[in-house]
Amino acid sequence: MSDNLFQVTKDGKSGFINDKGQVVIDLVFDGVSSFSEGLARIFVGDKVGFIDTKGNIKIPPKFDTVSGFSEGMASATLGDKYGYIDTSGNFIMEPNFYRCWDFENGFALVMQEVVSTGCFIDKFGAIKLNGRNFLVSKYSEGLINCSENGDWGFIDINGNFIIPPTYKYAREFSEGKAAVSPKKINGKANKKELYAFINKENEIIIPPLFTGADIRFSDGMCAVWDKGYGYINNAGQLVIPCDLYLGQHFSEGLAVVKPNGKGKEYGYIDKTGAMIIKPTFTLAESFENGLASVTIGKKYEEFKYGYIDKSGKYVWEPTR
Template sequence: MHGYIDLKGNQVIPPIYDYATSFRNGIAAVGLDNKTRFISCSGETVLETNILYVGNFSDGRALFQTNGKFGYLDMQGNVVIPPRFDYAYDFSEGYATVTESSAGGIAFIDVNGNFIHDKVYDNAMHFRDGIVSVKHHASGKYGCINATGEYVIDPISDRYICFSEGLSPIEINGKIGYINRQGEIVITPRFAYAGDFHNGFAIIMKRNKFGYINKEGEIIIDTIFNDAEDFSDQLAPVKLGKTWGYLNPKSEFEIEPKYTNASCFIEGIAFVYEKKNIKMLKRNMELIDLGDQYQRLEYFSEGLSLVTVREKRNKYAITKHSIEVTFRG
């Protein structure tokens, strides 16, 4: 069952829901009694629908699935885009990425369900800052288009393009580098792995060890770690040997490695796993012990964390989006 905890670790919305989403713009979708409700941060129901599987609102539309097809509701719960898509994603900047058998590939619609142009792609992401990464059919490479379908960054990358802090990783001949928003290569592809930039740093991997580069492509934190996550709030969780700690931009440990697992800071809170319990770690280093009562914890969104009450003894595996659990049997 699913509920929500606040920044103090208190259950503020009890775990009574069959499914639930994180809060977005003050609203979350939850499932109860074979219906979907949209609740406020206080747990009050603000909208109810008989459709069972509904996502959260984005650009005034909520994605739903029925009989294997996807459509969209408006803020009043009305079906404004009928369920005709084989697959679909949330709206972003007024457009959604969808797959419809008659279209022959992946395409884009507006909030009224109209295709924005007649071009289709082998793969596509979502719009961000007016552009979207798509996979060019003939070349099999990724580039970026605008809302009219015009390429603003030529398809040159073997992986999707997603900008963060003005730069995006690209892959050419099995090596990762970076381009700017003009499509110019600013960091030569030479890394086995390279992530997005956060707080001016990006994770890179060389010889199966992780470190960090700056926006000039200089390695400023040596590749000595067994695993690493992004910087946030000027701290990054890194794994040295078998345990995790927190590193500052000067490559100094503010928290020495001692945790079995650790997450990034989101809304001033990180999750750590220590002595068989999951704990909330505040930026001021205060710890709040949550015990072993939860099977899954999502990162905080708008001051609340979506939690799933556990059913068996478990251990935690922290990912980029949540605290996952694998069962011992």
């Protein structure tokens, strides 16, 4: 979401509200997605286009599928193949790819064919990196986690190893840190698959203490697992014990969690681990621009979707 606009659906039609719960773009579309770079997807029948934050149609619904915009480009299909369009809706890379991902720092991961291992292209469509299995990698904070002969390290966009491939596995960088699984700990094999965190100088800044680590730090916190989910801070201190059934990323000071026990609902904790919003939701999303999307209902056919503020109060009562 951006510009403090939030997608909603009622009686089968979709539009947008502001952070006060007021409808600002009428619910007239068959579906919508969140705004990205000032544009949001609208679904009209089986075609997709874009509107601006005033509700004006900027790109008529003509695509079969299309992503949100990232760095001024969006992947789109007319038929079975993907290409990239600009904010005018014109293809600047013809739909010749089997699959495409968003651009980040000037580059995007694409699959050229169904059996492709993926490659990185620039904004002109030129292949920058190829020849590795990049489908389990991510270009983040200037580095790409990738493997060589089964060992993991980090390369730059030119394909040079900046951090040598010496780990059993490596996750992407976030907030200057990356989770890695060393082959050995104190001279012994890492049989428990413990994870440590390194900086971009390949220095271990948080020792390997947990059997699982979330993909990334956010809001200075990272979810870790040891017979349950908990959270560490930037110093690697376990500040929320590993006694949660599920823990997701922190955003705007709160994280979606599912406590241990018989209940299956989601709620929200703060950085002390205190339950700020009781677990009463079937599904819950992270807070963004002060609101969070939540779902209630026992069966998919009965699901209703609403928005809450940080006190847990509905600003948009659940609808469908």
